[in-house]
Amino acid sequence: MSSPPVNFCSVCGSKVTLRVPPGDSLPRHVCDNCSTVHYRNPLVVVGTIPEWEDQILLCRRAIEPRHGLWTLPAGFMELGETTAQAALRETMEEAKARVDLGEVFALLSVPHVDQVHVFYRARLLDREFAAGEETLEVALFRESEIPWNEIAFRTVSAALRHFYADRKAGAMRFHSGEILPLK
Amino acid sequence: MSSPPVNFCSVCGSKVTLRVPPGDSLPRHVCDNCSTVHYRNPLVVVGTIPEWEDQILLCRRAIEPRHGLWTLPAGFMELGETTAQAALRETMEEAKARVDLGEVFALLSVPHVDQVHVFYRARLLDREFAAGEETLEVALFRESEIPWNEIAFRTVSAALRHFYADRKAGAMRFHSGEILPLK
Numbered sequence: 001m002s003s004p005p006v007n008f009c010s011v012c013g014s015k016v017t018l019r020v021p022p023g024d025s026l027p028r029h030v031c032d033n034c035s036t037v038h039y040r041n042p043l044v045v046v047g048t049i050p051e052w053e054d055q056i057l058l059c060r061r062a063i064e065p066r067h068g069l070w071t072l073p074a075g076f077m078e079l080g081e082t083t084a085q086a087a088l089r090e091t092m093e094e095a096k097a098r099v100d101l102g103e104v105f106a107l108l109s110v111p112h113v114d115q116v117h118v119f120y121r122a123r124l125l126d127r128e129f130a131a132g133e134e135t136l137e138v139a140l141f142r143e144s145e146i147p148w149n150e151i152a153f154r155t156v157s158a159a160l161r162h163f164y165a166d167r168k169a170g171a172m173r174f175h176s177g178e179i180l181p182l183k
Numbered sequence: 184m185s186s187p188p189v190n191f192c193s194v195c196g197s198k199v200t201l202r203v204p205p206g207d208s209l210p211r212h213v214c215d216n217c218s219t220v221h222y223r224n225p226l227v228v229v230g231t232i233p234e235w236e237d238q239i240l241l242c243r244r245a246i247e248p249r250h251g252l253w254t255l256p257a258g259f260m261e262l263g264e265t266t267a268q269a270a271l272r273e274t275m276e277e278a279k280a281r282v283d284l285g286e287v288f289a290l291l292s293v294p295h296v297d298q299v300h301v302f303y304r305a306r307l308l309d310r311e312f313a314a315g316e317e318t319l320e321v322a323l324f325r326e327s328e329i330p331w332n333e334i335a336f337r338t339v340s341a342a343l344r345h346f347y348a349d350r351k352a353g354a355m356r357f358h359s360g361e362i363l364p365l366k
Contacts, residue, residue: 004219007195008193008194008195008196009191009193010187010188010189010190010191010192010193010199010212010221011187011188011190012190013198015196023316025276026261036187038187041261041262042260042264043224044224044225044299076224077224077225078209078224078225079223079224080294080295081225082292082361083292083299083359084292085294104357104359107287107290107301109265109266109267111265112263114263116260116266133206174287176266176267178265
């Protein structure tokens with residue numbers, strides 16, 4: 001999901017102009033009729049790394065982008081939510097999974113798609129998970145079974161790599177960073 | 184800054200309808216002319232906790248909301264940025280301050296204003312800071328000098344309290360949480 005173009009003012013329906021408003025430093029979509037400035041900003045994607053014993057839950061995507069590839073349960077944060085609420089909601093929606101939410105594990109910027117991805121650690125409460133509407137199948141994977149070549153998003157690979165590196169090192173910690181475009 | 188109302192489609196200028204799109208679970212502003220769904224999502228505010236010896240840099244706000252109150256340098260993340268780039272930019276814009284960016288220190292959801300606040304630790308490279316356009320004055324404060332009753336935002340108070348508690352405990356760590364509406 002990228003934001004739709006801004007040709008018209010969402011408040012009054014007039015044509016907008018792209019220009020730098022007074023006191024600002026970047027061009028914005030400005031309505032000369034009602035003076036509304038239409039800012040566009042990065043979106044927050046929140047998900048979990050659901051654990052069951054030595055396994056991690058992954059979802060195979062039923063939607064584009066990356067239809068058929070594997071991902072952690074995650075999605076766009078909604079208005080009125082905390083990141084923790086978004087993590088629980090997305091885990092329920094995509095994997096029908098109930099989890100105990102743990103610590104924030106990773107905060108990863110993806111500037112070329114205007115997103116910030118947040119992953120929480122989480123512990124599955126039972127094995128009663130199932131594919132949600134946007135998921136083809138849900139399964140548990142040991143480290144040796146992770147389908148590294150079929151992971152939908154680089155933030156998911158990065159979060160999983162940090163997870164297994166920390167587990168090997170014997171200490172889980174918070175990670176921040178960025179995923180830059182492939183050359 | 185809260186998002187302006189969505190009465191008209193920004194793509195084609197037609198009137199929008201608020202309804203639950205097929206396969207969705209929440210009402211969205213939908214354009215029946217060009218089929219665009221206009222999602223609205225929380226915004227990311229990024230800032231720093233700039234340190235100079237045993238002092239912290241604060242900015243007194245020259246703009247609403249909270250004109251005249253003190254804050255950490257912070258602001259809305261722009262398209263195309265990483266959270267780290269946003270933190271450096273806002274610190275330069277609001278306090279004309281050059282810093283070495285440290286770790287992410289806090290991730291705080293503020294659901295009633297649809298925001299997520301991210302604060303980085305940072306070390307001032309020199310004392311050549313100054314008020315930016317949105318700032319009345321910039322100053323360094325020791326812990327005993329922090330104007331707790333004149334702090335602009337509760338996420339800023341929370342970040343500062345975590346900072347001093349960690350310093351007292353002798354170990355800085357990452358904090359996540361939420362700021363809920365005052366009853």
